[in-house]
Amino acid sequence: MHTEHTIESPNERQNRHxxxxxxxxxxxxxxxxxxxxxxxxxxxxxxxxxxxxxxxxHEGKTKIGTMCIQIPSEIIYALDAVPIRLCNGFYTDDEIGxxxxxxxxxxxxxxxxxxFASDNFTDKPSIVYSPTTCDQKTKAGVILKEFxxxxxxxxxxxxxxSEESRAYWRESVKHFAVNLSKFQGKKLTRSNMENSIKKxxxxxxxxxxxxxxxxxxxxxxLGVEMFLITNAFFFDRIDSWMSAVxxxxxxxxxxKRSSVHVAGKASPRIVYTGSPPIFPNYKIPLxxxxxxxxxxxxxxxxxxxxxxxxxxxxEWNLYDMxxxxxxxxxxxxxxxxxxxxxxxxxxxxxxxxxxxxxxxIYQAFAGCQVYEMEQRSVLAAMEREGIPILYxxxxxSPSQQGQLTTRVEAFIESLKNRKRMKK
Amino acid sequence: xRYFVGIDIxxxxxKISVADxxxxxxxxxxxASGSMFYKYAQEALSELLKELNIESDQVIYTVATxxxxxxxxxxxxxxxxxTANAIGAQQAAKGxxxxxxxxxxxxxxxxxxxxxxxxxxxxxxMNDRCAAGTGKFLDVVAMNLEIxxxxxxxxxxKSVGTPLSIxxxxxxxxxxxxxxxxxxxxxVEDIVSxxxxxxxxxxxxxxxxxGVKEGVYFDGGPALNGGLVNAIENELGxxxxxxxxxxxxxxxxxxxxxxDAYLSESVS
Numbered sequence: 001m002h003t004e005h006t007i008e009s010p011n012e013r014q015n016r017h018x019x020x021x022x023x024x025x026x027x028x029x030x031x032x033x034x035x036x037x038x039x040x041x042x043x044x045x046x047x048x049x050x051x052x053x054x055x056x057x058h059e060g061k062t063k064i065g066t067m068c069i070q071i072p073s074e075i076i077y078a079l080d081a082v083p084i085r086l087c088n089g090f091y092t093d094d095e096i097g098x099x100x101x102x103x104x105x106x107x108x109x110x111x112x113x114x115x116f117a118s119d120n121f122t123d124k125p126s127i128v129y130s131p132t133t134c135d136q137k138t139k140a141g142v143i144l145k146e147f148x149x150x151x152x153x154x155x156x157x158x159x160x161x162s163e164e165s166r167a168y169w170r171e172s173v174k175h176f177a178v179n180l181s182k183f184q185g186k187k188l189t190r191s192n193m194e195n196s197i198k199k200x201x202x203x204x205x206x207x208x209x210x211x212x213x214x215x216x217x218x219x220x221x222l223g224v225e226m227f228l229i230t231n232a233f234f235f236d237r238i239d240s241w242m243s244a245v246x247x248x249x250x251x252x253x254x255x256k257r258s259s260v261h262v263a264g265k266a267s268p269r270i271v272y273t274g275s276p277p278i279f280p281n282y283k284i285p286l287x288x289x290x291x292x293x294x295x296x297x298x299x300x301x302x303x304x305x306x307x308x309x310x311x312x313x314x315e316w317n318l319y320d321m322x323x324x325x326x327x328x329x330x331x332x333x334x335x336x337x338x339x340x341x342x343x344x345x346x347x348x349x350x351x352x353x354x355x356x357x358x359x360x361i362y363q364a365f366a367g368c369q370v371y372e373m374e375q376r377s378v379l380a381a382m383e384r385e386g387i388p389i390l391y392x393x394x395x396x397s398p399s400q401q402g403q404l405t406t407r408v409e410a411f412i413e414s415l416k417n418r419k420r421m422k423k
Numbered sequence: 424x425r426y427f428v429g430i431d432i433x434x435x436x437x438k439i440s441v442a443d444x445x446x447x448x449x450x451x452x453x454x455a456s457g458s459m460f461y462k463y464a465q466e467a468l469s470e471l472l473k474e475l476n477i478e479s480d481q482v483i484y485t486v487a488t489x490x491x492x493x494x495x496x497x498x499x500x501x502x503x504x505x506t507a508n509a510i511g512a513q514q515a516a517k518g519x520x521x522x523x524x525x526x527x528x529x530x531x532x533x534x535x536x537x538x539x540x541x542x543x544x545x546x547x548x549m550n551d552r553c554a555a556g557t558g559k560f561l562d563v564v565a566m567n568l569e570i571x572x573x574x575x576x577x578x579x580x581k582s583v584g585t586p587l588s589i590x591x592x593x594x595x596x597x598x599x600x601x602x603x604x605x606x607x608x609x610x611v612e613d614i615v616s617x618x619x620x621x622x623x624x625x626x627x628x629x630x631x632x633x634g635v636k637e638g639v640y641f642d643g644g645p646a647l648n649g650g651l652v653n654a655i656e657n658e659l660g661x662x663x664x665x666x667x668x669x670x671x672x673x674x675x676x677x678x679x680x681x682x683d684a685y686l687s688e689s690v691s
Contacts, residue, residue, distance in 0.1 A: 016585075
C-alpha cells in the first residue's frame with residue numbers, strides 16, 4: 001500500500017523546517033512573556049514573511065551578500081544595492097552544512113554553508129563579499145565559490161593597533177568599493193556616500209535611543225525583542241526598518257511614562273556577550289529571560305557591535321568619507337579575531353556599569369574558536385572587576401535545553417542572592 | 424494441512440500470525456498485553472485457531488518473539504524481534520517492493536534496521552530515550568488534545584499553518600508543551616502535524632544512523648497513522664512501503680521462521 005500524497009522536494013522540506021523553527025521562536029516571543037510590545041507586530045510579520053511564507057523583500061534590487069558585518073553597508077547603500085548579511089541561525093541549515101564542514105566547526109558558519117549548498121533563497125545575493133575575519137568564514141567563502149557562487153575576498157587584518165593594519169584595511173575597502181561600483185555600473189559620489197553615511201547613522205541613532213530605555217530602572221523592552229529588532233537589520237529594507245523602530249520608540253516612551261517593567265521586581269539584569277544569537281537561534285537569550293532575568297545590554301556582532309560606533313567624518317570629501325567608514329569597521333570593532341582585544345573587555349565592563357547589570361552571561365558556540373579562546377581573558381577580567389560571569393557553550397541543536405536551563409537558573413539565583421545580601 | 428504460528432508479545436499488544444506451508448498469511452489476531460502476558464497470549468491463540476477452524480495438532484511449529492517471548496513456554500523456539508521483523512517485512516513485501524531498510528515504531532520503542540541485498544540484518548538501532556516518539560507518545564498526545572488516536576491522521580491533513588514543533592523528547596514534558604500550545608489557542612491541526620514532524624525527524628535521524636537506503640518498510644501500530652507516514656516520507660524525501668497489516672509484521676516473520684524451521688528439519 002502506498003499513500004497518494006505528494007512528497008516534498010528537498011527545498012520544500014528545508015522551507016518547512018525553517019518555518020517550523022521560526023514559528024517556534026516567534027510564538028515563544030509572543031506568548032511566553034507578560035507584556036509583549038504591540039509595535040513588535042511589524043517584526044513578527046517580517047520574519048513570518050521571509051522565513052515562513054518565503055516571500056522576497058527586495059525584488060528588482062541588487063542583493064549583496066556579506067559573510068560578516070565587517071563589510072561596510074554604507075558603501076552598499078550608496079551604490080543603491082541591498083546588503084544581505086549571511087550569518088545564519090537555522091539548525092536545519094547547520095545540519096546540511098555539517099556534511100560539508102569538519103565535525104567541530106562553528107554552527108553559524110556551517111549553517112551559512114548549508115544554506116548555499118541547497119541554493120534555496122528568497123532574496124538570492126548576486127554577489128558575495130567575504131572579509132577574511134575568522135578562519136572558518138574565510139575558508140567558507142572558498143566553499144561557496146566551489147558551489148558556483150560569485151565570491152570576492154576582502155582582506156581584513158588580524159591586528160588593529162598598528163598603522164599598517166589601518167592602511168591595509170583602508171586599501172581593502174577601496175578595492176571593495178571599486179569592485180562593487182563596477183558590478184553595479186554605478187559611481188560612488190560625494191553625495192550618495194554622504195546620504196548613505198547619514199542614513200546608516202540615523203539607523204544607529206535609533207538603536208542608541210532604544211538602548212537608553214534599557215538603562216532605566218524599569219525596563220520597557222525585553223532582550224529577546226531587541227535581538228529580533230537588530231537582527232532584522234540583517235535583511236530588511238532599511239527605510240521600513242527605521243520607521244518600525246520609530247514606532248517602537250513611541251511605545252517605549254509611553255511605557256516609560258506608565259512605569260512598565262517587562263521583568264519581575266527581583267529579576268537580575270544581564271549583559272550578554274559572545275557568539276552572536278542569530279534568528280531563530282535565540283536559545284540562550286530565551287532561557288535567560290524565561291528564568292526570571294532580563295538582558296539589558298549585549299556585546300555581540302549581531303546587535304551592539306553592528307550599531308554601537310558611528311562613522312566620524314572630518315571632511316565630507318569622497319576619499320575622506322571612505323577612510324572614515326573603513327576606520328569604523330576596524331578601530332571600533334571588538335571582535336575576538338584580533339590578536340589583542342582589551343577593547344572588548346573595556347566595553348563589557350562599561351556596559352555592566354552603564355546598564356546597572358548584575359552579571360554577565362558569555363555564550364560561545366561549540367566550534368567558534370575565537371570566542372572559546374577569549375573566554376579565559378574575559379573571565380579573568382570580570383573576576384578582577386568583581387562582576388559575576390557565567391560561561392556556557394552551546395550549539396544549534398534543540399536537545400540540550402534541560403541542562404542549559406538548569407545552569408542558567410542556578411547562576412541567576414546566585415545573582416538574586418547576592419543582591420539580597422547586599423541589601 | 425499444516426500450519427505455523429508466530430507470536431509477538433509486545434509491551435502494548437500481543438500479535439499472533441498463522442501461516443500455511445507456502446508461508447501465506449492465513450489469519451492474525453491482535454489483543455492487548457494487559458497484566459498477564461502469558462495467560463492472554465494462550466487465550467488469544469486458542470481463539471484465533473478456533474476462528475480459523477484449525478485444530479491445535481495441525482500447528483506444527485510455533486515461534487515466539489517480542490519482549491515477552493520467554494514467557495510463552497509452549498513455543499518451539501524463540502527469536503529476537505529484530506530478526507523476526509526483518510523476515511516478516513521481506514515476506515510481506517515480496518514481489519511488490521525490495522526492502523532495504525525497516526522502520527518499526529512500537530508501543531514503547533522504535534527501531535531502524537538495515538538489510539543487505541540477501542535480506543540479512545546488517546545493522547540496527549533503537550531509540551535511547553524512553554517513550555519519546557513511540558505509540559505511547561501518540562496516545563498521550565491524542566489524550567491531551569481530547570481526540571482519538573485514529574483521528575490524528577485527518578487532523579494532520581487538515582493543518583494549513585506551519586506545523587508547531589515539540590522540542591521535548593520526553594513524553595511527560597511534551598505533554599506540558601502541548602497543553603501550553605492549546606492554552607495559547609493554537610489549532611489542534613497544527614499541533615498534530617507538528618507532533619508528527621517531530622517524531623518523523625527523530626525517526627529519520629535514527630534510520631540515518633543505520634545507513635538508510637530507499638526501499639523503506641514502515642511497520643508497527645503507528646504506521647496505521649497516515650499523517651505520520653506522510654511526515655516521515657517528507658523528511659526522507661521519498662515514498663515508503665506500508666504493509667496491509669502494519670501491526671503484525673514481526674509475528675508474521677516469526678510464523679515464516681517457524682515454517683522455515685520445519686521445512687529444514689523435515690529435509691534433514
